[in-house]
Amino acid sequence: MFPSPGGAHPPPEELFAGRYVVDGALPWGGLVSYYRASSEGTPLILSVMPMDVSQSTPAEAAFSRLAHSLGAIRSRSVPRVLDAGVIDGVPYLAFQDTRGTLLSDILPDRPLSSLAVLRLATDVLDALDAGHAQGLVHGDLTPQNIIVTRERSGRLGARVIGMGVVPLLRANPEASAHAAHTGSGKHAVAYMAPELFGGGAFGSSVDLYAAGALLHHMAIGSPPVGWETEEGFDDVPSLPDVIKRAMARRPQNRYPDAAAMRAALEWLEVESAKQNPHTQDIAPWMETSHIGSIPVASLASSLPPAHVSSSHPAGKVLSTSGARPIPIEPIVIEELDANRRWLQITLLLILLGTLVFSGYWWRAQTTPNDATRRPSFNPSAQHGE
DSSP: OOSOTTSOOOOTTSEETTTEEEEEEEOOSSSSEEEEEEETTEEEEEEEOSOOGGGOHHHHHHHHHHHHHHHTOOOTTSOOEEEEEEETTEEEEEEEOOOOEEHHHHTTTOOOOHHHHHHHHHHHHHHHHHHHHTTOOOOOOSGGGEEEEEOTTSOEEEEEOOTTHHHHHHHOGGGOTTTTOOOSSTTGGGGSOHHHHTTOOOOHHHHHHHHHHHHHHHHHSSOOOSOSOOTTOSSSTTHHHHHHHHTOSSGGGSOSSHHHHHHHHHHHHHHHHHHOGGGOSSOGGGSOSSTTSSOSSOOOOOOSOSOOOOOSOOOOOOOOTTOEEEOOTTOOGGGGGHHHHHHHHHHHHHHHHHHHHHHHHHHHHHSOOTTTOOOOOOHHHHTTO
């Protein structure tokens, strides 16, 4: 059976779901399997869930709701979902191609600079805000589910993956053997809100708790274990206050939503710039108040390195395996190639214009005009006829 229920690793020689060429696995996420793939030349990412929804109609319906909610998200911090479906009982998502390095691979080296912390934090909170607006809770926000990218401008960015997967597994234990999953990565337990240990429900506040742990992990190099010291926050001395509120034991004592936590960081950034002007590259009043807009310290690092590539050969079509797609309207894969489509239209218009011009030129060359036309000889005219 392809793929195997409850955990799929599509072999590289087959075309996944009848239309995706798989180019090897990625070391992302926790339970979810991620693969680089392509469809008709368009690169993308496949994520395969560790479930068998053929055992549960409610589980299949829950995955369908998750897919459509993810498809409705419009945030640069969440890779855009292009397609979703179920193949032999195993759900999968196809989303926008994403290149970068796992945050978990960067953090073991050393803590990040305050500039990097603030910029990555704003992207993560933007992703949470967009997901919560669609009724989704991430539930597994750890460095293993955050891809760090570097844009053409040199600015660091974060892309959040795995949104809603763990709550889906927990809510449908009959469809997955991993319903008791506690999180992804080495320090996953430190990111879990206290209410989850007692079997509490997943709410948006559990993501804010994890965001607080993430701030500490990026700034110090490890997730918080008690609050014996507040050292290591010299560039952003008020950051512990934000972390403490985000990680309050009672959900009602945390920030009301991701947007409020982001606003707190924006204010913290401006206040930090005033208190530590020597750490600024430019005057704070020349910048707008937005996380990451005020350089707190130069990012003396070449991270993230080049994206992980695969050595697996491209696949060949062998079977369709009876995939049942769940369309995510109005998104289509071709949207990723909009620039190439406009280029093709432009070239077509140029070609048509050239053909029309050539036709006029040829007609002008082959049709004699009045000035060059030779007079005709009429014998009748010479005889007065």
